[in-house]
Amino acid sequence: MARAPLTRDEVLVVAADLVKRDGPEALTMRKLAAELGTAVTSIYWHVGNRESLLDALVERTVADLGGIRPRGATPAERVVSVARTLRRQLRDHPHLVAMVHERGLTERMFLPAQQALVREVHAAGLRGAGAADAVRAVQFQVVGYVLVERNRERAPVQRPGEEELWDTALAEDDAALARSLSRPVDQDRLFLTSVRALVKSLLEPGSCS
């Protein structure tokens, strides 16, 4: 018996599943057709081509994000909380991050967060160009951090590897440092450290210059 008529929505849902399971490079028009039980060419009628199919997927998931609620007593704390939620959301959609990055749509995705940041930066007393700089500095830092993180997690075995390079190099000079650098990065902690350091400088410029 023939299958029910194909819909654009059905294509998107199944495609999203495929991407979530095996990554965007596994999303083949032919595999997708097989999964859908249709001819390859039917897909083209509904979504145009592979490129615009991926566009639609990104669009859809970007829309699902947003809705950031800052928490904390001080503006600085609330900015940090926005940064953390942002990072969490990005980490929960690893393939999406890659796709958004690939397609240069990062900016779009971060508009809700940007607006939340503007409010907090305002509350901290910043205005005008300085406020804009602060917002963007945080935004760039979070996105950048997540990109680097993803990169490290995907990284193959490193040869020579940080361990070998550091435990011998300056073990006698600063053993604790060598030990720290030879251990894998505690990414949660490093993220907090970095964001807090940045936010502190940005929001309290007068207090330590």
Place this chain on the structure above:
Amino acid sequence: MARAPLTRDEVLVVAADLVKRDGPEALTMRKLAAELGTAVTSIYWHVGNRESLLDALVERTVADLGGIRPRGATPAERVVSVARTLRRQLRDHPHLVAMVHERGLTERMFLPAQQALVREVHAAGLRGAGAADAVRAVQFQVVGYVLVERNRERAPVQRPGEEELWDTALAEDDAALARSLSRPVDQDRLFLTSVRALVKSLLEPGSCS
């Protein structure tokens, strides 16, 4: 007349040219063979397969990097100078950055810079785990920033676009901020601002807590 015998080195040089000109995705075994004037299959004898060819290319260019000389009077200034050179080097090899990122070899590439940073952080009086954190925070920030930058430069036309979203939203509340956020990012300035803010907090933790 027959061409001179193919060498592994010749393959790598021509492949590097192709990547530099049109990006890694344009590096096709068949195109490469055409450029070299040999059969596609000859390449396989010399470099194994496409994957290890790309490995070799990355390896080669990563080796060319390094050689970082910190400049400036204070440790903070020297750390900032390392960050700037790092960014410059990465921006000069845009395709390389993408390839290194893709292959998870970022860590490897940054070892020389990491060692320079350790020296400066030491000079600033930091030791042990705190020093390691500072080094990695800077490293993550620079790499992250360059990744975000590349992403933005590749970005297609943004719809809705930051302009429309900001000039109406809070024009009366903070016109200068709205104007700043609706203008394209001055990436050089934002980079300096971010790095300086981060470094200041990291190297002078006592001065503003």
Place this chain on the structure above:
DNA sequence: ACCTGAACACCGTTCAAGT
């Protein structure tokens, strides 16, 4: 040791033809 063409199993996309 080095090079070759034929062949295999994949791609994305187009298009004329069906209903």
Place this chain on the structure above:
DNA sequence: ACCTGAACACCGTTCAAGT
């Protein structure tokens, strides 16, 4: 309006056969 198979122009890779 929606679906189809055949066909086109690409991929990376293997392999038996040449010298």
